[in-house]
Amino acid sequence: MTLYKQILAFVICLFAGLLIIAYAVQFQSTRDYLAEQQRISVINTANSVGLALTPYLETGDKIGAESVINAAFDGGFYQKIHLDLLASKETIEKVNKVEIEGVPRWFTELNFFKSETYDSVLTSGWLQLGKLEVTGHPGDAYFQFWRAMSNLFFAYIACFVVVSILVIAALRILLRPLDLIRRQAVEIEKHHFNKSIPLPKTLELKQVVQSINTLTVKLAKQFKEEAVAADSLRERAFRDAVSGLGNRAYFMGQINAWIAEHGTGGVMLIAVDALDEIYRIDGYSARDQMVKQVANILHAKLATFGGAAISRISATEYAVLLPGLTSEELLDIAHVLNEAIADLIVNPLEIDSAFSVIGIAVRNEDEDLSALLTKADSALRRARNERLGAVTIEHAEKADTFGRLAWKEIILEALEHDQFDFRIQPVTMITGEMSLPAELFTGIRYQGQHFSAAQFISAVELFKLGEKLDRYVLDHAVSVLQANPGMRMSVNLTISSISSLPFLSYLNEFFIKNSAISNRIAIEIPENAIIHHRESVKSLSEICRQYKVMWGIDQFGRHFQSLEYLTELTPVYVKVDQGYMSIISKDENAQSVLAAVCRTAHNAGAITVVTRVENEQQIDLINQLFVDGYQGIVQPAREI
Structure with missing residues (x-):
C-alpha cells in the first residue's frame, strides 16, 4: 500500500472514529434526556390530575372525575390513566393503543424507552378516596429521538464526505512532490534521465528533490560519456577515419556472419587506383576529399539493399557485401557504381572517363571465407588488367537458383499454401538476469529444399511483403x-512492417485479442529500423509497453549510430550483432568494443545477448565482457 493510501486510510478512519464516538455520546445523552422528560411528565400529570380529582372524589361525583381524566388524557400523550374509586369499588380507565407514526417499526422494537408509570393515592385528610395510576406513552420520545438521531446521522455523513474529499485533495497536493520523487526513482532505475522534478515548497522535500535532480543530471552525463566512449572505441576499431565507412575488420566481421548464416549473394571489390595519382599530384587533402565522395556514392546507390555492408579495406579499394543477389543483379549494380564514380571526375573531352574497376565473386554453397575472398581478388586482378571501367565476375560453380522476382513468387506461394517451417533457439543466461524467450526462426520449404530467412529477406523488404509475412x-x-x-518465444519483425502505420494498428489489436499470452511473446526489431524509422520504433515500443510485451533490438551495434538512443527507447534486451563474435577470438580490439557496447547497454537498463556462439572457448571469453546471455550453435535450434 502506498504512503498516500496509508495516510488517507488513517485520517479517514480516525475521523470516522471521532464521529462515531461523538454520535454515540449524543445518542446516549438524547436518549437519557427524553426518558427523563417522559418520567417527569408522567409524575407532573399524576400530581396535577390527583389534585383536580380530589374535590370530585370527596362528593362522589364520578362523572366529574371522569371528565377530569378525559381532559388530562386528551391533553397529553399517555398510554394509560387508571383510577380506582375506593368508596364505590369502581374504576375509570383510559387506554391509548395508537401506533407511533413517522418512526420505523424496527426502531421502536429496539426498546430504547420503557413506559414510565407513576402511582399516587388520593386522600382527603386521613381518608383514602382513590388510587391513580398514570402510564406515559413512549411514542413521543421515540418520535423526537428518531428525528434528532436521523438528522444528526445525515449531518455527520455529509460532514464525513466533505471532510474526506478535502483530506483527499489536501493529501494529493501535499504528497505530489513525494509521488514525483517516487516516479523519478523508478525512471532512474530504468535508466531514464531525461526529466527533472519541479522544486516543492516543503523544505524537507525540496532538499530531497534537489538531490535527486542533481543525481539525475550526473547519471545522464555519465551515461552520455560512456555511450560516447563506446561509440569512439567502436569507430576506432571498425570505422575508416577518412571515408566514414567500415574498415577491413568491420567487413571481415560482417562477411563471417553472413557466411555462417549460409547466405547467398556476392562480394564486390572496387578499386579506385586513381586515388594514388590524385595524392601524388594534389596531395592527401584532395585524395581524402575524393575518398569521401566515393563513399557517398556507394552509400547512395546501395541504400536500398538491406543487409549490405560497405567498407574501405585499403587506400584505394572498397569492399561491398550484397546478400541475396544473383550474378546478373550484381553485374548491373557494378556498372551503375562505375558510372556514378566516373561522374566524380570532370572530363571536358569525355575521353575514357572511367575511374574505377570492380571484381565480383558470387558465393558457392558452403564456400568458406578464404575461398570467397580469393575469388574476389582474382576477379579484381582481371578487371585491372582489362581497362578502367571494367567489371569482371567469378561465377558460382552452381548457377544462381532464384532471382528476386522469383523469390517474390515463392514467398507469396508459401504464404498462400503454408509452405513455411519454423524453428526456435533458446537463449542461455549467464548472469542472474531474467530469462529471455527462445527466438523463432522462419524458413521456406520449396522443391524439397529448405531456405532460411537470410536467403529471401532482401526480397521481402524490396517488394514490401514484410507486413504479410509478419502477420x-x-x-x-x-x-x-x-x-x-510453458513456452515463450520472440518474433522478429521486418523493417517494412515497423514503418507501416496499418501494421502498428494491427499489432495493437493483436495484443488486445491475445492478452492471455502477451507475457509469453516478445518482439525483436533490427537496429537498422531505429536508424531509418525512429518515430515508428517509438510507436511500437509504446504499444509493447502498454500491453506489457517484452521487446528487444537485434543486430545491436552493427551500424555506426550513437548508442544514446537506448535511453530514449529503453528496450528490455539487445542482441549484439553476429559480426562481433566472428572476429572476437582473433581481435582484442573487438573484445574491447564488445565489452564497451555491452556496458553501454547495461547502463541503459538492457539485458545483453551475443549471438552465433560456436564453442565453449567463446563462452569463456564472453563471460568477461559484460554479457548476460548467448545464442548459437552450442544450442542448436529445434523445429516446432
Whole structure:
C-alpha cells in the first residue's frame, strides 16, 4: 500500500472514529434526556390530575372525575390513566393503543424507552378516596429521538464526505512532490534521465528533490560519456577515419556472419587506383576529399539493399557485401557504381572517363571465407588488367537458383499454401538476469529444399511483403504458444512492417485479442529500423509497453549510430550483432568494443545477448565482457 493510501486510510478512519464516538455520546445523552422528560411528565400529570380529582372524589361525583381524566388524557400523550374509586369499588380507565407514526417499526422494537408509570393515592385528610395510576406513552420520545438521531446521522455523513474529499485533495497536493520523487526513482532505475522534478515548497522535500535532480543530471552525463566512449572505441576499431565507412575488420566481421548464416549473394571489390595519382599530384587533402565522395556514392546507390555492408579495406579499394543477389543483379549494380564514380571526375573531352574497376565473386554453397575472398581478388586482378571501367565476375560453380522476382513468387506461394517451417533457439543466461524467450526462426520449404530467412529477406523488404509475412508469423506463434502453455518465444519483425502505420494498428489489436499470452511473446526489431524509422520504433515500443510485451533490438551495434538512443527507447534486451563474435577470438580490439557496447547497454537498463556462439572457448571469453546471455550453435535450434 502506498504512503498516500496509508495516510488517507488513517485520517479517514480516525475521523470516522471521532464521529462515531461523538454520535454515540449524543445518542446516549438524547436518549437519557427524553426518558427523563417522559418520567417527569408522567409524575407532573399524576400530581396535577390527583389534585383536580380530589374535590370530585370527596362528593362522589364520578362523572366529574371522569371528565377530569378525559381532559388530562386528551391533553397529553399517555398510554394509560387508571383510577380506582375506593368508596364505590369502581374504576375509570383510559387506554391509548395508537401506533407511533413517522418512526420505523424496527426502531421502536429496539426498546430504547420503557413506559414510565407513576402511582399516587388520593386522600382527603386521613381518608383514602382513590388510587391513580398514570402510564406515559413512549411514542413521543421515540418520535423526537428518531428525528434528532436521523438528522444528526445525515449531518455527520455529509460532514464525513466533505471532510474526506478535502483530506483527499489536501493529501494529493501535499504528497505530489513525494509521488514525483517516487516516479523519478523508478525512471532512474530504468535508466531514464531525461526529466527533472519541479522544486516543492516543503523544505524537507525540496532538499530531497534537489538531490535527486542533481543525481539525475550526473547519471545522464555519465551515461552520455560512456555511450560516447563506446561509440569512439567502436569507430576506432571498425570505422575508416577518412571515408566514414567500415574498415577491413568491420567487413571481415560482417562477411563471417553472413557466411555462417549460409547466405547467398556476392562480394564486390572496387578499386579506385586513381586515388594514388590524385595524392601524388594534389596531395592527401584532395585524395581524402575524393575518398569521401566515393563513399557517398556507394552509400547512395546501395541504400536500398538491406543487409549490405560497405567498407574501405585499403587506400584505394572498397569492399561491398550484397546478400541475396544473383550474378546478373550484381553485374548491373557494378556498372551503375562505375558510372556514378566516373561522374566524380570532370572530363571536358569525355575521353575514357572511367575511374574505377570492380571484381565480383558470387558465393558457392558452403564456400568458406578464404575461398570467397580469393575469388574476389582474382576477379579484381582481371578487371585491372582489362581497362578502367571494367567489371569482371567469378561465377558460382552452381548457377544462381532464384532471382528476386522469383523469390517474390515463392514467398507469396508459401504464404498462400503454408509452405513455411519454423524453428526456435533458446537463449542461455549467464548472469542472474531474467530469462529471455527462445527466438523463432522462419524458413521456406520449396522443391524439397529448405531456405532460411537470410536467403529471401532482401526480397521481402524490396517488394514490401514484410507486413504479410509478419502477420503470418505472429498468427503461427500464437497457435504454438496456445498449444504449449510453458513456452515463450520472440518474433522478429521486418523493417517494412515497423514503418507501416496499418501494421502498428494491427499489432495493437493483436495484443488486445491475445492478452492471455502477451507475457509469453516478445518482439525483436533490427537496429537498422531505429536508424531509418525512429518515430515508428517509438510507436511500437509504446504499444509493447502498454500491453506489457517484452521487446528487444537485434543486430545491436552493427551500424555506426550513437548508442544514446537506448535511453530514449529503453528496450528490455539487445542482441549484439553476429559480426562481433566472428572476429572476437582473433581481435582484442573487438573484445574491447564488445565489452564497451555491452556496458553501454547495461547502463541503459538492457539485458545483453551475443549471438552465433560456436564453442565453449567463446563462452569463456564472453563471460568477461559484460554479457548476460548467448545464442548459437552450442544450442542448436529445434523445429516446432
